[in-house]
Amino acid sequence: MFCCDCRSDKDREPASQQQLGTNTLSFTKKNLCGIGVNFRADSTGALLVSSLIPGGPAAVTGGIQAGDVLYQVDNTVVYRCPLSHVSSCLLGEEETIVNVTFLRDDMKVTKSIVRAPVANLMMIQKANEG
Numbered sequence: 001m002f003c004c005d006c007r008s009d010k011d012r013e014p015a016s017q018q019q020l021g022t023n024t025l026s027f028t029k030k031n032l033c034g035i036g037v038n039f040r041a042d043s044t045g046a047l048l049v050s051s052l053i054p055g056g057p058a059a060v061t062g063g064i065q066a067g068d069v070l071y072q073v074d075n076t077v078v079y080r081c082p083l084s085h086v087s088s089c090l091l092g093e094e095e096t097i098v099n100v101t102f103l104r105d106d107m108k109v110t111k112s113i114v115r116a117p118v119a120n121l122m123m124i125q126k127a128n129e130g
Helices: 057-061 083-090
Strands: 013-018 025-028 031-033 037-041 047-052 069-073 097-104 107-114
Touching (some): 069 083, 069 107, 083 097
Antiparallel strands (some): 047 069, 097 107
C-alpha cells in the first residue's frame, strides 16, 4: 500500500529570483505534503483506499471510505496510472487544496482536501501481498 505523505523533496527547485551578476540560481527546498490516505493496488492497477491516516487531511475532510477507487486528481484522470504519476499529482505544498475524485458504487465522489504533513511514509503493496 502507499500513503500520500509529507516528505522533503530531494530535488531542488529554482527560487523566483536569480542572483544578480552571476549565472547561479538560488534554490529553495520544498516540503511536499499529502492527503493521508493508504492505497492498495488491485490486479488491474487501480488504486483502492485501504485506510485513512487518523487525524490526516482526508480523515478530517470526511466522506472517503475504504474501498473507494482513486479516479481523478484535480483535472487529471489517474485511474490505473503508474504510481509515480499518481503521487506527483497528489503531493503538493502544505495547505494547498487538491480535488480528488473516487469511484464508489457507480458514482463519482469528489472531495476538496487540504494537503498537510502526515506521519506515514509512502509505500505500495501489490494486490497479491497480504
